[in-house]
Amino acid sequence: MVSLNINGKNHELDISEDMPILWVVRDILGLTGTKFGCGVAQCGACMVHLDGDAVRSCITKAKRAVGKKIVTIEGLSQNNNHPVQKAWQDIDVPQCGYCHSGQIMAAVVLLKENPSPTDEDIDLAMAGNLCRCGTYPRIRKAIKIAADIQKKEMLNPVNRKR
Incomplete structure (x- = not known):
């Protein structure tokens, strides 16, 4: 067992x-x-x-x-409402969608370690996650949106209590 x-x-x-x-x-x-x-x-x-x-x-x-x-x-979240999931949905990142659970999980760790990543930071952190459809520009954009969502949530006193 x-x-x-x-x-x-x-x-x-x-x-x-x-x-x-x-x-x-x-x-x-x-x-x-x-x-x-x-x-x-x-x-x-x-x-x-x-x-x-x-x-x-x-x-x-x-x-x-x-x-x-x-x-x-x-x-990752109860209602697909983690900041990264929200950002992915907001701009329709996936094309076929197959790789995106792995992409999202990698992006969450990136933003935990670096809450304000540059394009280069994102590209380096996400380099090991392949997307056959080539949605890399949307992935980068979504990560930046997720970073902004996280920052706004942390400014909200209700969210800081968690």
Whole structure:
């Protein structure tokens, strides 16, 4: 048995501790927002957060996550209202949409570490997330919008209490 905390819920799973987190969330728990892209940690479609860090779930084994918190795209917010999700929706970033859960998860970590990124900061941070449709200019724009949304939310006294 492997005990994992995924999206705030504890799960006792009868799985191999060597099973990649991607297959745990998709095949065992049915959380299909995290996508299988390449299977070798090159595309970023499978990105999840592990204790707040972005990791490629296709190669990250379940045993690495024991005692830590995994957050998938489904657990990022309750109503798709995280600032990054709002920005993505506001300007219709996705074309096919396949890569965008991974793109969003990477952008969230970027903005946590750098709340006011430049174009160069964004390009460097997002370079490991591939988009076959080439929506990179919209991704960059959405990240800047999300940064502004986060700043405004932090100025609101109701949001600072969280």
